[in-house]
Amino acid sequence: MRALEYETDERMLIEAAQRDPLRFAELYENNFERVYAFIAYRIRDRQEAEDLTAEVFHRALAGIQRFEWRGLPFSAWLLGIAAKMLADHWEKLGKVQEIPTDELELAGIDAAVEQRAMLFQLVDGLPEDQRKVIVRRFVDQRSIREIAQELGRSEGAVKQLQFRALETLRKQMRSKYV
Template sequence: MSMPIAVAAGPAPATLGKARRRASQADSAVDENWELVRAAQRGDTSAFATLYDRHVDGVFRYVLLRVGDRHLAEDVTSETFLRALRRITSISYQGRDVGAWFTTIARNLVFDHVKSSRFRLEVVTDEIAEPGAGSGAPPGPEQQVITRTTNDELLRCIAGLGDDQRDCIILRFIQGYSVSETAAIMQRNEGAVKALQHRAVRRLATLLPRGIR
């Protein structure tokens, strides 16, 4: 008698179709943003204004999570886009969305602030969007660890991480950047980012209240 052979079920066609559509839409948005960069480089001020409108909320959210002060975050966000405007002619396509470039500038400004003063991570949670809101990818196990918390709990846990781990978690799961984009922003290779992400998520798991682990 022949025995039935168990076959692992793959992703449903509908799920694959949705994932492909999300990927296609993300690629189109990246291409459109770089068209705006090229227009801004030719002196089109409205193109840079459009880039600002598309990315200012994400940059502000990132800075606010890092510095914990709304007014300082507003100042750093403004300085980020002023620097970007000054440097717009020097940037060329880098295989990633231009939003990662804005975030890199913001990250460097945050580091300058950290070096010059000490502060606590105290964030008004209604300023923060849902974790991973900017990512088109379906949530993985690590994303699920992040999204099981409330914003309040998430921010308290993030505050307990070291600087590099905190940055990695914010960029990957709150800003929604890919591993390669996060690596470029943090000036590390992708393997180092994956290892850092793994350690950060494990550390977050130990910080979460027992009821939501």
């Protein structure tokens, strides 16, 4: 019943975005982490993952009028665009790596991707000091010493925050998936 409600809501959002492209923002909010995680799972470079994610959404916005509702989640359509873009990307680089789009559509969203998307969302919910340490450490790739200097805390305290943040994320992930 809940899935049906979600499906109906999403369909309404898509139809609203087809009438008024400004409503596309809601579809973007609902699917950003999923698309980014899907791309980042396959491309380990953050800058490239961000560029490709941006392009997926720009294409989706441009092609929203052509979208036809067939009962599949909107994310499947977005991930299909992402898969094609990844294929183009690897082709340019001379690599061959097929993304089975049909399989994606049938199997739904990959569990690992979904898990990663959830993790990225959970980081936003961390306490401010822990979130700051995680962002500095894993996004900006700063050393513990640099973070300690920036935050005005001891290195031991920063390591402690890092440990607590990862522990919190692990527990939250487990509670959601186990």
